[in-house]
Amino acid sequence: MATQHHQNDELDHSNLSIRPLDPATDVDDLMVWVSDDxxxxxxxxxxxxxxDQAIEYINKFVLTHPYYRVICLNNRAIGAISVTCNTGNDKCRxxxxxxxxxxxxxxxxxTWAVKAVMFTIFEERPELERVEALVDVENKGSQRVLEKGGFIKEGVLRKYCIQKGKTRDMVMFSFLKLV
Ligand SMILES: CC(C)(COP(=O)(O)OP(=O)(O)OC[C@H]1O[C@@H](n2cnc3c(N)ncnc32)[C@H](O)[C@@H]1OP(=O)(O)O)[C@@H](O)C(=O)NCCC(=O)NCCS
Structure with a gap:
């Protein structure tokens, strides 16, 4: 009997990959997550x-971004992961x-995607010494992903940013380059 995927069933990770977004093929797949509340x-x-909004976002943000990758299952985009780098005296981060x-x-x-990116990012971007991630205090799933990916929780940044009109407390996580 064919088995069905259920929540909490791990996917076969050998079918997962990470690659740059292809505007010729990935727009409709990206629409699936950007249009989901x-x-x-x-x-x-x-x-x-x-x-049209999604295409504008791809042209203005994704294609000009130095490290924006889609997470693929059997080469179909099911999500995205990015590392936004800084310049000048913040380029270490x-x-x-x-x-x-x-x-x-x-x-x-x-968790697979975070581990995959962190496995190569310090080689791909030699100027980086630290990758950080900011997560809403209520976003427990994402905090767990970072912990499982080897990030360390540094603390809570109170009233740090406005999301959906509300000022939010954010948890700061970091992963340092081994020297
Ligand atoms: C956050 C997100 C990326 C997680 O993706 P995912 O593939 O489901 O994550 P994983 O399956 O790798 O791991 C999820 C972990 O969080 C746990 N988790 C999920 N929801 C949780 C919750 N509400 N409370 C506590 N733990 C939770 C899972 O149990 C699992 O941990 P475990 O393996 O120890 O059981 C996904 O939910 C998402 O895209 N959310 C919307 C966008 C977002 O919040 N992005 C991050 C912004 S910082």
């Missing part, structure tokens, strides 16, 4: 309501962000 709840950006279509939550995909 459940996904954007803890994100600083608002839910996208049209394909980059910020990790990730998002996953809700259909795939709870199967170890984000």
């Amino acid at each position: 459940q996904v954007t709840q803890f994100c600083r950006w608002d839910t996208y309501t049209s394909r 980059g910020e990790l962000g990730y998002v996953l279509a809700s259909e795939y939550w709870g199967r170890g995909v984000a």
Whole structure:
């Protein structure tokens, strides 16, 4: 009998990969998560309501971003992960962000993606000495992902940013380059 995927079933990680977004093939897959209120709840950006908005986001943000990758299952994009680097005297530090279509939550995909990026990022970006991630205090799933990915919780930054009109406390996590 064929087995079905259930929440908390781990996916076969050998079918997962990370690659740059291809605007020719990935727009509709990206639409799935950017248009989902459940996904954007803890994100600083608002839910996208049209394909045109998503295309504008891809052209302005994704394609110009130095490290934005889609997380793929059998080469279809199901989420994204990025490391935003800084310049000047802040170039030692980059910020990790990730998002996953809700259909795939709870199967170890984000943890896999974080580990995959952290395995190579310090070689790919030699100027980085620290990757940090800021997570809403209520976003327990994302905090768990970071802990499982080897990040250390540094503390809570109170009233740190405004998300969906509310000022939020954020947890600061970091992962340092081994010297
Ligand atoms: C956060 C997110 C990326 C997690 O992705 P995921 O693939 O489901 O994560 P994983 O399956 O790798 O791991 C989830 C872990 O968090 C735990 N978890 C999930 N929801 C939880 C909750 N509400 N409370 C406590 N733990 C929770 C899971 O049990 C699992 O830990 P375990 O393996 O020890 O059981 C996904 O939910 C998402 O895209 N959310 C919306 C966007 C977002 O919040 N991005 C991060 C912004 S900082």
